[in-house]
Structures are given as C-alpha cells and as structure tokens.
Amino acid sequence: MMATPARGMSARAAQAERTRQQILETAQRLFTEIGYDATSLQMIADEMGLTKAAVYYYFRAKSDIRHAALKPGIERLKSLLDEVAEMRSRRARVDHLVTGLVDFLVQHRHAVMSPAESSEAKHAPDDEQVHEMRWRALSLIFGEEPTAVERLCFDAAFSLPRSLSTLADLSDEELGEALRTTMLRILLRVPS
Amino acid sequence: MMATPARGMSARAAQAERTRQQILETAQRLFTEIGYDATSLQMIADEMGLTKAAVYYYFRAKSDIRHAALKPGIERLKSLLDEVAEMRSRRARVDHLVTGLVDFLVQHRHAVMSPAESSEAKHAPDDEQVHEMRWRALSLIFGEEPTAVERLCFDAAFSLPRSLSTLADLSDEELGEALRTTMLRILLRVPS
C-alpha cells in the first residue's frame, strides 16, 4: 500500500515493496492501454520479466491489482467531495471540484483507469463507491433533483477523463487548461 | 444481413433468418449490459435455450456477431456524415448531425454498443472505420485544426451515448429533447 518503503525496513523488504510497486505501475499502464479484461497476469509478468506465480506472491488476485490501482483516485475524489460539501456557493463548489479533479488527471494522465468498463464492474466494492460518489457530486452541483439536461451535462463533463489518450500531443499545462475550461463551460450556465 | 426474410424464401429458411436475428438481438443486449468481452457465446446460447454450436451455425465467430451488431450504427453514421458534408453553414451541419444521431440513439436506446471498450478494438475493421468517421465529424464541425477545447467539447458531446443506461427513467421524447439540447449547447458557441 505504501508508495515508498518505510524506515526500518530490511533491504529485502524494501526490494519487495519496490517490486510490488512496479507490478502495480505495469498493470495500471496495461489496464489503461488495452483494458482490464484484456490484460492477463501473464502479460504483466512477461513485461516485467517475472512469472505469473511471482505476481501472485504480491497480489492474491487480479482484482486486488485493480483495487490497488483504483485506490488513489477514489481516495482523492472522496476527500475532494468532502471539501466541496463545505462550500457555500455553487460556483465555488464547481470550481473546486473541477480544479481538483483536473490537477489529479493531469498528474496521472498516462495511467487513468475508468472504474467502469470491466467485467467486474458489478458488485465490486470499488465500483459501488464510485457510483455513490457520482451521485454525491451530481447533488452537490445540481441539487437533489437535477433535470435531464443537467444530468447529461454532468455526464458529458465527467466523461472527459476517457479522452485523455487522444490528447497525448498536449503538454501538461495545455491539457490542464483545456480540461478546466471545457468542464467549467459545460457545468456552469446550464439552460433550464 | 436482412432484417426480414425475403419473399420466396422457404419456411425453413425464414425460421433460420428469425433465429439469426434473435441471436443478434440477444447478443447486442448482453454486449450493452455487461460489455463485449464479458459476454460469452455460452451466455448467449443459454439465454436463448440453444447450444454454443447452434450459435456457431449462424455466426462463424464471436467477432462476426459484434460486426453485425455494429453495422447499422456505422452505416447510419456514414450516410449522416455524407449529408452533413454537403451543407454550407456550420450551424446547419451541427444541427443535422446532432438531430440525426439523437434520433438513431433514441430508437436504439436499449442496444447502443460503444464500438471501443472491447479487447478487439485494435485493428478490427469496424473500429478503424469508426475512428475515421470520428475524425471526419470533428473536421466538419470544427475545421481542419481544432483547438484543444474544441476537441474536448467534441468528445464530451459524443460521449453521451454511453450515458443512455443511466437515463432509463426518461421517455423517448424526454431523452431525445435532452440529448439534442445538451449536444447543441456543448458544440455551439465554443469559446476561443
């Protein structure tokens, strides 16, 4: 779970932690590039010069890798929504949510996994959480009873992470600015 | 390939055509609900009370079912773009594309398959075509050198088909109107 080996760890344990982290990064990249279902543990092992069994030493199941890969994004989104919930004006809420999300997206632009689009999407605890947060965000932005158009604007704006792969030619700054501008435009001034 | 058995067909052949069509509809529904990769031929066969081998009699491979399921949408989009290309004003082009697309989406709202999100997405001819049409549509709406924000607005608007499943509570009329309004709002009056 740790990004860096803790102090006091043996050299062996530190190496193990690095290996674990590398598996996670490799898996995350493959999930992003070709999708979760299409990524086999064999591919992950091959890319790292390990065997499947070695991968299983670090993760008990394929779904655990998915869980670990999704975790930082889920945590970030959760705390972002907590912060947003404290804000009074709608404008400030939208602004904070968009800015926070865009910053996270740009930082992880090459490893952004959409939680949906996996055959595990049903009943997996991660996806339950994402689903709940989606509802929470919708309420925070458009109130308890959003109109159909508002719901669509919400979906349109927050579907943009899926488009990251088609924007590889942009620098981090350009990408961030474009994402922020577009999301704000879609979410603010929605016609009734 | 035909939606209805042609005149002069034997009763046996007509029955075969119906079975083929039913397999297609069942598969399409499952592809939409749980995704292409997660749908096995066994599931399709089970839902219809057939065996896998029977399904293979009608379709030589799983990918052929996908191809047949995608075909109507691809054809519709292709002719729509041909029509749009003939129009002079940008406003008319956006209007015609959005209206045509929304009509198609509402009509097939329970069986809309996103061409991407399958492990076959690479090098499958269907996806090549969709990719080309995406570029063509982008050029028709925003010109040959769209800005980053314009590309994002394009993606946001045309990602909306993915949201159909979350709008099951709307009537066809409500859905169509909301889709049309939202897409037009996102695609028109994009800030420079």
Place this chain on the structure above:
DNA sequence: GTCTATATATAGATAGAC
C-alpha cells in the same frame, strides 16, 4: 522472494451424428 509444475475452469471453435 521467485521459481516450476500443475490444477481447474472456461473461453472460442470444430467435427460429425441426427
């Protein structure tokens, strides 16, 4: 900590009976 070897399940696909 990483390996070989293997268990088990299921995928897509085919051959041939009826």
Place this chain on the structure above:
DNA sequence: GTCTATCTATATATAGAC
C-alpha cells in the same frame, strides 16, 4: 438446423521446490 462431444488455447490460481 440443432445437437453432443471434443479440441485447443488460455485464463486465474495454488502447491511446493529452491
């Protein structure tokens, strides 16, 4: 036209040697 039976490949996952 639909079936049973089977093939082959590959998936996730485990046991136990080193």
